[in-house]
Amino acid sequence: PPRAPDEAAAPIPGDLGCVALIRSTQELPDGRSNILAVGERRFVLVAWCAGDRPYRLGRVEEFDDEPSEPGEAEALAAGVRDDFSRLVRALGVLTDREHEAIELPADPQELSFQVSAALELNAEAKRSLQALRSTTARLRHLGGLLEPLAADAERRAAVRRRAQRNGRGGRHPRIEHTA
Incomplete structure (x- = not known):
């Protein structure tokens, strides 16, 4: 009701x-x-x-967002695009979905909203991103979130790749073999 x-x-x-x-x-x-x-x-x-x-x-x-300096928005968008792509690739390794591609918009404002929507954030964090009236501020905030998330996911993806080779990797160059 x-x-x-x-x-x-x-x-x-x-x-x-x-x-x-x-x-x-x-x-x-x-x-x-x-x-x-x-x-x-x-x-x-x-x-x-x-x-x-x-x-x-x-x-x-x-x-809507207040007007922003296009050059700054483009530069921040490039960083967000790169870090989000890194995160998606690493998560693809971790979820066995490596070959799925994601299309990101060229427009900095659209990119900021799409990335905000895609991230697993609590409701308050999503609300604070939605409340920002500056594309550059939103992109800057996303950049601060994405870089450590991408780096952590890449570390975990590297471990997963190594673990998948367990027992099939041949001799390790730093291990002394005696026979």
Whole structure:
């Protein structure tokens, strides 16, 4: 059943949201559904509106990123693209999905949102990325997250590759063999 707008769990004015585009739906035998939605436009909740509908109505203001220096955004996007690609390749090794490619957008703003959506982050971290009104700030934040994640995943992928050769690697050059 729908909750009343005045319930404690309801968003409060100033909270962020996102208009979502439903890409696909799949009805399940038990009546539930799987829904794939993609965020389109961000907004701030201004106020709740009174109404007799069985769902909440609110007044919102949409917002977009503030203009940024294209050269800086492109440079940061290149770093995010490289680090995210490193992470995806390493995770591919760890999950036996090495040959799956991922397409990343050329536009720095689109890239920042796609990478933000793809990362396994808690809700508060995702919300803070969504709230940023600067593409360069979002890319800078993502760069700080991605580099250590990619480096760690690459270390684990290297261990996995070595482990897969156990018993089939031949002689190790640093081990003295006596016969």
